Structures are given as structure tokens and as C-alpha cells.
Amino acid sequence: VMGLSLKYWGLIQKGWRYGVREPQKIIHCFKVGMALCLVSLFYYLRPLYEGVGGNAMWAVLTVIVALEYTVGATICKCLNRAVATLMAGGLGIGVHWVASQFGEMYEPLILQGSVFVLAAAATFPRFLPSVKAHFDHGALIFIFTFVLVSVSGYRERELFTLAHHRLSTVAIGISICVVTSIFFCPVWAGNELHNLVQDNMEKLADSLDGYVAEYIGYDANEASNNTLVGYRSVIDSMAAEESLVNCARWEPAHGGFNFRHPWKEYLELGASLRSCGYCIDALSGIVGDTKAPDFLKERFSTFCVKLSSNSSAVLRELVVVIRTLVKSPKIDLRLDEMCNAVEEIQTALKALPNQKNGSNETKPQESSDACPIVIPFDGKGETDVCPVVIPFVAIVQLVTLSSLLIEIAARTEKIVKSVNRLAEKATSSELKV
Amino acid sequence: VMGLSLKYWGLIQKGWRYGVREPQKIIHCFKVGMALCLVSLFYYLRPLYEGVGGNAMWAVLTVIVALEYTVGATICKCLNRAVATLMAGGLGIGVHWVASQFGEMYEPLILQGSVFVLAAAATFPRFLPSVKAHFDHGALIFIFTFVLVSVSGYRERELFTLAHHRLSTVAIGISICVVTSIFFCPVWAGNELHNLVQDNMEKLADSLDGYVAEYIGYDANEASNNTLVGYRSVIDSMAAEESLVNCARWEPAHGGFNFRHPWKEYLELGASLRSCGYCIDALSGIVGDTKAPDFLKERFSTFCVKLSSNSSAVLRELVVVIRTLVKSPKIDLRLDEMCNAVEEIQTALKALPNQKNGSNETKPQESSDACPIVIPFDGKGETDVCPVVIPFVAIVQLVTLSSLLIEIAARTEKIVKSVNRLAEKATSSELKV
Numbered sequence: 053v054m055g056l057s058l059k060y061w062g063l064i065q066k067g068w069r070y071g072v073r074e075p076q077k078i079i080h081c082f083k084v085g086m087a088l089c090l091v092s093l094f095y096y097l098r099p100l101y102e103g104v105g106g107n108a109m110w111a112v113l114t115v116i117v118a119l120e121y122t123v124g125a126t127i128c129k130c131l132n133r134a135v136a137t138l139m140a141g142g143l144g145i146g147v148h149w150v151a152s153q154f155g156e157m158y159e160p161l162i163l164q165g166s167v168f169v170l171a172a173a174a175t176f177p178r179f180l181p182s183v184k185a186h187f188d189h190g191a192l193i194f195i196f197t198f199v200l201v202s203v204s205g206y207r208e209r210e211l212f213t214l215a216h217h218r219l220s221t222v223a224i225g226i227s228i229c230v231v232t233s234i235f236f237c238p239v240w241a242g243n244e245l246h247n248l249v250q251d252n253m254e255k256l257a258d259s260l261d262g263y264v265a266e267y268i269g270y271d272a273n274e275a276s277n278n279t280l281v282g283y284r285s286v287i288d289s290m291a292a293e294e295s296l297v298n299c300a301r302w303e304p305a306h307g308g309f310n311f312r313h314p315w316k317e318y319l320e321l322g323a324s325l326r327s328c329g330y331c332i333d334a335l336s337g338i339v340g341d342t343k344a345p346d347f348l349k350e351r352f353s354t355f356c357v358k359l360s361s362n363s364s365a366v367l368r369e370l371v372v373v374i375r376t377l378v379k380s381p382k383i384d385l386r387l388d389e390m391c392n393a394v395e396e397i398q399t400a401l402k403a404l405p406n407q408k409n410g411s412n413e414t415k416p417q418e419s420s421d422a423c424p425i426v427i428p429f430d431g432k433g434e435t436d437v438c439p440v441v442i443p444f445v446a447i448v449q450l451v452t453l454s455s456l457l458i459e460i461a462a463r464t465e466k467i468v469k470s471v472n473r474l475a476e477k478a479t480s481s482e483l484k485v
Numbered sequence: 486v487m488g489l490s491l492k493y494w495g496l497i498q499k500g501w502r503y504g505v506r507e508p509q510k511i512i513h514c515f516k517v518g519m520a521l522c523l524v525s526l527f528y529y530l531r532p533l534y535e536g537v538g539g540n541a542m543w544a545v546l547t548v549i550v551a552l553e554y555t556v557g558a559t560i561c562k563c564l565n566r567a568v569a570t571l572m573a574g575g576l577g578i579g580v581h582w583v584a585s586q587f588g589e590m591y592e593p594l595i596l597q598g599s600v601f602v603l604a605a606a607a608t609f610p611r612f613l614p615s616v617k618a619h620f621d622h623g624a625l626i627f628i629f630t631f632v633l634v635s636v637s638g639y640r641e642r643e644l645f646t647l648a649h650h651r652l653s654t655v656a657i658g659i660s661i662c663v664v665t666s667i668f669f670c671p672v673w674a675g676n677e678l679h680n681l682v683q684d685n686m687e688k689l690a691d692s693l694d695g696y697v698a699e700y701i702g703y704d705a706n707e708a709s710n711n712t713l714v715g716y717r718s719v720i721d722s723m724a725a726e727e728s729l730v731n732c733a734r735w736e737p738a739h740g741g742f743n744f745r746h747p748w749k750e751y752l753e754l755g756a757s758l759r760s761c762g763y764c765i766d767a768l769s770g771i772v773g774d775t776k777a778p779d780f781l782k783e784r785f786s787t788f789c790v791k792l793s794s795n796s797s798a799v800l801r802e803l804v805v806v807i808r809t810l811v812k813s814p815k816i817d818l819r820l821d822e823m824c825n826a827v828e829e830i831q832t833a834l835k836a837l838p839n840q841k842n843g844s845n846e847t848k849p850q851e852s853s854d855a856c857p858i859v860i861p862f863d864g865k866g867e868t869d870v871c872p873v874v875i876p877f878v879a880i881v882q883l884v885t886l887s888s889l890l891i892e893i894a895a896r897t898e899k900i901v902k903s904v905n906r907l908a909e910k911a912t913s914s915e916l917k918v
């Protein structure tokens with residue numbers, strides 16, 4: 053019992069911390085409570101109750117199911133519910149009329165057959181991802197309303213009254229949902245998406261800086277481990293992004309976004325952010341064990357740090373672009389700096405084999421048959437040239453790191469393109485309106 | 486109109502192809518139709534209809550909402566619905582009784598207050614991912630039943646009858662769901678998960694082979710582009726995996742899986758498969774443009790192909806292990822081969838600087854101050870040593886490819902560990918039962 057209660061205590065604490073971190077979600081809970089109180093007034097006020105013939109529970113159910121966290125999701129569900137109820141109600145009455153023409157004998161058969169066919173037909177599209185994203189709820193409500201109207205019509209002769217009550221209760225529920233969702237502390241899916249993308253960019257920049265710093269060896273304090281693996285949440289945010297994009301497309305104009313805001317572009321932007329994240333993941337595997345000699349590391353660290361910090365500077369500048377949705381003049385500058393850093397690191401790679409007479413004094417050399425890359429040991433004057441084969445393996449890591457950084461820079465450029473396209477489309481859509 | 490009808494025609498064709506590819510989903514549609522026909526019998530058979538006091542629609546609603554594609558999801562939803570209905574029904578009756586003690590005046594206030602508090606309290610856990618995965622539906626049903634019982638009790642004095650009807654209709658709906666789901670062409674989430682993981686492994690192996698083949702330059706036919714990007718669906722399959730794992734844990738013993746089958750291990754296995762996929766993604770970026778001279782590529786291709794084909798052989802062997810859930814004796818052999826290939830490629834990397842007198846005849850050498858890696862041009866006898874700096878850049882790609890392949894091999898080893906642990910736990914859980 054003690055253990056169980058401790059476990060629950062831990063759960064409550066976790067929930068509390070979560071609530072403090074995201075007060076918006078607590079507010080949502082109160083909104084649900086408020087909307088339900090509103091809708092349950094139907095039970096208390098007699099005229100309202102009589103008006104819908106005791107079917108007030110449909111309104112309750114509508115509020116419970118359709119009131120979602122974001123405005124977009126709520127509107128999507130409400131529209132689904134409204135359209136599906138209308139369509140299925142009409143179809144149900146139609147099928148019921150047709151069936152009634154065939155006489156008492158065949159009526160149930162025809163009704164059952166139509167239920168079977170329509171239920172199967174409406175279930176199938178739910179498997180298609182594009183339909184599921186927007187119309188899943190609609191398909192369910194369609195089936196339910198159809199069965200309700202067409203079949204229970206056989207029993208209750210007041211079919212139109214039933215259909216009418218169902219429609220009006222659903223309409224009441226929907227209006228309560230939409231009003232609560234939009235006018236009390238609204239959470240816009242568009243805003244959330246916007247912030248998510250910005251956060252993701254910052255996380256990528258932090259991770260990139262962090263890993264290179266870890267490799268170089270300075271600033272490797274344990275506290276930054278959290279920022280180090282920030283890229284992982286970027287990689288895992290695909291599902292959240294997709295559902296937010298789907299919701300945002302249903303939202304009316306709000307804040308800086310108008311109705312025609314290019315939400316679809318965010319999907320592509322998210323994909324390019326993730327592809328950058330994959331590279332950082334590969335990098336994280338390679339950074340693990342350092343083998344390169346200090347001298348070389350030091351020499352290369354400047355280039356690596358320069359390239360990675362330039363890449364992350366580009367990412368951070370992009371955060372500003374996304375926030376304002378206006379192309380920043382600085383971004384081209386930063387991009388140029390990044391490209392310069394790429395060129396520098398490539399030059400450094402080319403110069404790698406010449407390291408032996410690089411920073412130290414020039415030395416007399418033996419002519420050797422096998423001529424591996426020769427790394428002068430730190431302070432020593434004369435180094436023996438031939439047997440030093442291991443350093444090349446050490447260089448492998450440096451080379452890999454550099455070319456992964458170059459690849460990351462290339463993918464950052466793609467992100468820049470996505471962001472620019474997004475900013476352009478957003479501006480042009482504003483001009484149109 | 487023409488364009489619209491063409492679009493719909495395309496959609497229908499797409500749906501048809503989808504249906505042919507996955508007949509199991511078509512069968513599910515028919516199952517839904519069948520279950521609904523069964524439940525709507527309540528409307529036609531008078532004694533059944535009277536038995537639940539005209540509340541047969543709750544049974545319909547239960548079937549529509551709770552009958553999911555996989556057995557596990559159906560059971561999860563049904564259990565959620567049953568427990569939530571019971572709990573909320575009991576609580577609702579209790580709250581109603583307490584409120585009725587305070588007299589006509591305060592009753593609605595207390596009821597409204599309890600609705601507000603409970604709705605808010607039951608909405609909050611839905612934000613926590615661990616709760617959402619298993620009990621999301623339960624929370625909704627809890628709120629709904631509570632509102633229904635506690636509030637409508639104020640109006641209809643036959644509270645117990647209402648609660649009883651709701652319980653029995655939900656029970657009828659649930660039993661129809663479970664029977665249809667388990668006894669007619671069941672789709673087990675466990676099986677689906679099992680197949681998904683195997684498919685993913687094969688896709689990784691195909692992609693890996695494909696990219697190395699593309700880099701080497703042979704077998705680069707366009708048709709294989711589909712298998713090339715197979716790793717992408719591996720990367721994107723996290724959400725599907727998680728939901729399948731959540732469903733599979735609710736399933737009774739079936740086929741080769743018993744109730745205690747270590748489903749959670751699949752999550753870790755999936756994560757290590759994805760991390761391998763990230764590396765392949767990084768590889769795909771680097772493979773793009775080939776700069777290495779043919780001679781070197783040829784020499785290295787043997788090592789790269791050997792390592793990648795060994796890695797993919799390990800993955801393919803793991804598919805067999807997963808399929809049978811018995812540790813294969815071959816796997817250690819394959820793993821050894823892979824490790825050997827890793828060592829070979831490392832040796833080859835070490836030997837890289839010695840390339841100049843590698844495969845060709847030994848040549849007299851000038852003693853040079855700067856001694857870059859010298860690559861003999863294909864047929865030429867005498868090569869001038871000093872100015873050939875570009876080839877080192879060419880090697881950069883080879884080096885990166887090799888070390889990414891080594892990293893992929895390391896991640897493959899992690900996959901092997903995950904699979905072995907899974908196989909072990911599966912065997913031991915079988916012994917326990």
C-alpha cells in the first residue's frame with residue numbers, strides 16, 4: 053500500500069509540475085468544465101429541456117467530444133460533426149422512405165442492407181491517411197447518425213422530429229464548443245506550430261554547438277546534457293507537427309496569420325529540420341570517442357567550431373525570420389559566412405597531409421618509401437617519419453566530423469530555402485487579403 | 486466538373502489499389518457493417534428493445550466507437566468504456582444522493598459544481614502521454630456518463646433505471662465488439678507489430694545495400710529507387726510502432742505470443758532501428774556526388790561492399806530471429822564477419838596514405854618536402870608527386886563513407902543486442918506460462 057501511494061504521490065507531483073510548466077493546459081481543463089456546466093443548464097431550464105424533447109444529452113456528448121485543446125481541432129471536429137449529421141440525417145430519412153415503399157415485409161431487410169453497405173463504405177476511407185487526418189470524426193458521426201435515424205425510424209414514427217432534435221442539439225453543442233474555444237483564452241494551433249518550429253530550430257542549433265564543443269573538449273559540463281540531446285525531440289516531433297498543420301488549416305485569421313497562411317510549407321520545413329537532426333545524430337555517434345592527437349584537434353577545432361557556430365548562427369537567425377515572417381537581410385550575410393567556413397574547412401582538409409611542416413618549424417626529412425601522414429609530436433624536434441601510421445586513423449575521425457559538418461551546413465541551406473519560401477508565401481498571402 | 490470527376494475517379498482508383506494491397510482492411514469494413522447489423526437487431530426485436538427502455542442507441546454508439554481495426558485496440562477501448570461507465574455511474578448516483586440531501590435550493594448548485602470539478606479533473610490527465618495512450622477514451626466516457634447520470638437524474642426520477650440501462654446497453658455493445666473482433670478474421674496488433682519490425686529491418690538492409698551499390702556505381706538502375714528510400718519509412722514509423730505496442734499489451738495470448746510477451750522491448754528495438762536509419766540518411770547525403778578517382782573507388786569498393794553487405798546480412802539474419810523468436814546460431818557468425826569487415830576497412834584506412842605504391846608496381850620516388858597522399862593515375866607509369874593535392878579531398882568522401890559504415894555496423898550491433906534481449910525475454914516468458 054505504501055509503495056502504491058508513493059507511486060500515486062509521484063504521479064501527482066509529476067502532473068503538478070507539468071501543470072505549472074504549461075498553465076494553458078490547466079486553463080483548457082477549466083474551459084471544459086465551464087462548457088459542460090453551460091450545456092447542462094439545458095437540464096435545469098425546463099423550456100430548453102422540453103424544446104429538444106429530452107435529447108439534451110446529444111449536446112453534452114458533442115461538447116465532450118468536440119471541445120479540443122486547439123481552436124483548429126475544435127473547429128475541425130465541429131464542422132465534421134455538423135456536416136456528417138446533416139448528410140447522414142438526410143440520407144437516413146431518404147433510405148427510410150424508400151424502404152417504407154416496399155411494405156412491412158421487406159422494410160427491415162432493406163434497412164439492414166443499407167446499414168451494412170453504408171457502414172462498410174464509410175469505414176474504409178478512415179484507413180486512408182489523408183482522410184483520417186481531417187474527416188475521421190465525421191465518418192464515425194455519419195455512421196452513427198445514419199443508423200440512428202434509419203433504424204430507429206422503424207420504431208418511432210416521428211422520424212422528422214428525431215432528426216430535427218438531433219440536429220438542434222448537435223448545433224447547440226457545437227456553438228458552445230466554438231464560443232468557448234475561440235473567446236476564452238484561445239489556443240491557436242497555428243501559434244503552437246509556429247512556436248514548435250522555432251523551438252526546434254533553437255534546439256538543433258544548441259545540439260550542434262554542444263556536440264562540437266564536446267568533441268573539442270571545452271565546456272563539457274554535465275548540466276548541458278539536456279541541451280545536447282535536444283535534437284532528439286526535433287526528430288520525434290513529426291506527428292505533433294502534422295496534427296498541428298492539419299488543425300491550423302481550419303483556423304480563421306488570427307494574430308499575424310491570415311486564413312490563407314501557407315501552413316503546408318511548415319511540413320516541408322519540419323522535414324528539412326529533421327533531416328538536419330538525423331545528421332546531428334550520426335555526428336553524436338562519431339563524436340563519442342576521441343582519438344585525434346591534441347595538436348591536430350586544436351588546429352582543426354577552430355575550423356570545426358567556426359563552421360558549426362556559423363551553421364547554428366544561421367539557424368538562430370532563421371528563428372527571427374520565422375518569428376517575424378519577414379526575410380531578414382542578415383540571413384544572406386550569415387549564409388555567406390557559413391559558406392566561407394565550409395570552404396575554409398575544405399582547404400584545411402586539403403592541407404591535412406602537409407601538417408608535418410605546418411605549424412612547427414620545417415625539419416629535414418628522410419626519404420621514405422611508405423609515406424604516411426606525419427604528425428609531429430607536440431614539443432619534440434626530430435620525429436621519426438615512417439612508423440607513424442596510427443595518426444591517420446586519428447584523422448579519420450576528424451575528416452568524418454568535418455564532412456558531417458559540411459553536410460549539416462548543406463542541409464541548413466535547405467532549411468534556409470524552406471524558410472524563405474514560407475516567408476515569401478506568407479507575405480504574398482497577406483497582400484492578397 | 487470534368488476535373489472534379491477525374492479527381493474523384495483518381496481517388497477511387499487509389500482506394501481500390503489500397504484495398505487490393507491490404508484485403509484485411511476491407512474485411513474490417515465488412516466486420517463493422519456486420520456488427521452494426523447485429524446491434525440494430527435490437528430495434529427490430531421488440532422484447533430486446535423494451536428490455537433496455539429505448540436506450541438501444543448506446544449499444545450502437547459503443548459498437549461504432551469501440552470496434553477498432555486491431556483486437557488490442559478494441560479490447561482497450563471496451564475495457565476503458567466498461568470501467569469508466571461503471572465508475573462514473575456509481576459516482577454520479579453518489580453525488581446525486583448527496584446533493585439531494587441539501588434540498589431543492591442547493592441541489593443544482595452542488596451538481597453543477599461537481600460537474601465542473603470532475604470534468605476539469607478528468608480532462609487534465611488526457612494531456613499526459615502515458616495516460617493518453619491507454620485511457621484517453623476512458624476519460625471521455627467517464628465525463629460523459631457522470632454528466633448524464635448526475636444531471637439528468639435531476640429531471641428523471643428513475644435514476645437507477647437510467648444507470649442500469651446505460652450499463653446494460655454498453656455491455657451489449659462491448660460484447661458484440663469483442664466477439665466480432667476476436668472471432669471473425671482477427672487482426673492482432675502483436676502480429677502487425679511483429680511484421681512491421683521485420684519489414685523495417687529488411688528495408689534498412691535494402692537501403693544500406695542500395696546506397697553503397699549506388700556509390701560504387703554498379704546496379705544503379707532507376708527501378709530500385711523505391712527500395713533505396715525504404716529507410717525513410719523506418720524513420721517515420723515511430724508513431725505506428727508506439728500505438729501498436731500499446732494495443733498489443735491488451736491482447737490475450739495468441740499465435741506464438743503469450744500474454745506476458747515482452748512488447749515493451751519492441752519500442753527499444755524500434756528506437757535502435759531508427760538510429761541506424763538516421764545514419765543511412767546521413768550516408769545518403771554524402772553518397773550524392775562522387776569525387777574519388779575510379780582506381781581508389783575500385784579498391785575501396787570491395788571493403789565497403791563487404792562491410793555493408795555484412796551489416797545487411799546481420800539485419801536479414803535478425804529478421805529470421807524475430808520471426809522465430811529463437812536465438813539463431815548463425816547470428817554470432819554473421820556478427821563476427823561484420824566485425825572482421827570493420828577491421829579490414831580500418832586497416833585499409835590506415836593503409837590509405839601508402840596507396841601510391843599499393844596495387845601498381847613500386848616506383849622510384851622523389852623526396853619531397855610536402856608529401857600529400859599520392860594517387861597514381863590509372864595507366865601512367867611516372868606520376869609527379871607533389872602537386873596532387875585534390876585527391877585528398879576525394880579521399881575525404883571515401884573516409885566519411887567508411888566511418889559512417891563503421892558507425893552503422895556499431896548501431897547494427899545494438900540492434901542485435903535488442904533482438905537477443907527480446908528473444909530471451911520471450912522465451913523465458915513462455916517458460917513461465
